[in-house]
């Protein structure tokens with residue numbers, strides 16, 4: 001089935017069931033501060049709302065729709081697998097789960113994979129694995145996992161505790177014991193905490209970090225910082241866990257964020273872009289720290305044939321369509337354009353930063369302008385963006401992005417900045 005046919009088949013939905021935000025809000029818990037926009041279909045890097053208005057999608061489900069919307073490879077994998085076998089228990093072998101694990105192992109530093117459904121769940125798996133390794137191999141009675149301020153690792157209780165941002169933890173205490181926070185990209189602070197917890201029952205078992213902090217404001221990790229952490233972990237037997245949920249799967253122009261830092265983690269997690277929008281997560285590790293045994297960890301849906309077949313199609317399409325090179329080239333083009341905008345509007349923009357197709361534009365702290373306000377103005381102009389905190393505009397489009405689409409997004413942003421200026425004066 002072609003993308004056009006697929007869109008034709010779904011585009012009549014609004015006539016029979018008109019969308020009402022009021023009705024939606026009366027039935028769905030209000031855990032999201034939603035924009036007043038209802039999206040109903042997509043193709044490539046574009047989506048359409050229930051009024052038929054078109055948007056260029058630089059959100060991609062927040063760094064998730066690797067292949068954009070209605071990509072033929074995903075349509076085919078979904079259709080084929082749902083007609084063959086969509087779900088069976090992990091009580092049995094699932095051949096396509098093995099194929100996906102092999103692809104991921106062949107294309108990373110890991111030796112083995114465990115599959116689940118989301119980024120938070122993948123991080124939960126990594127935390128459990130690190131704790132079991134600490135108890136059974138390192139002989140640590142009270143293992144501590146160090147994480148960074150401004151990090152984001154998910155919304156379960158363990159992962160909001162791992163997340164170094166109090167706003168996600170407020171009113172959900174008691175939090176999980178066994179976590180301590182350090183400033184990101186600050187090696188002295190990290191070494192001080194490790195020295196402090198070097199003996200006794202409470203010791204550092206693992207360090208959990210993002211190679212680039214996504215939610216925390218699109219902050220790339222520094223090479224020297226991560227390389228020193230790798231050395232410390234090797235010297236002390238501490239596990240290095242990288243959360244690749246947002247930066248992994250080619251988003252940075254390399255398959256994994258850690259490749260930008262010249263190091264290898266012992267454990268890393270993936271989700272978001274792995275399934276291109278189909279829910280799947282993975283926790284991967286080197287064999288030396290794979291201390292899980294049968295019964296230690298499980299998930300009903302994790303690694304089912306449907307999710308694995310689609311994720312495998314996403315992986316193979318990244319390779320076949322050379323999307324790493326595209327992410328790198330389009331990323332450079334986008335950053336150059338954003339930097340030109342920053343130079344033109346120095347009173348609005350502090351900095352442009354990022355890798356490949358995960359980029360942030362930080363707005364001046366001393367002006368009233370917030371990133372959600374710019375995001376709203378861009379949305380009105382037909383460009384979808386997502387804030388990363390109150391001052392950073394985040395750009396995480398699909399990896400299939402074209403050069404024309406980059407130009408079009410930059411032109412829209414320029415119009416938005418000009419409007420903002422006019423409304424300021």
Ligand code: PLP
Pocket residue numbers: 062117118119120121123152153154155210214215243244245246247271272
């Ligand atoms: N880790 C990182 C770095 C993330 O950016 C996110 C989500 O934004 C998560 C974990 C949580 O993933 P999920 O929402 O799939 O649980």
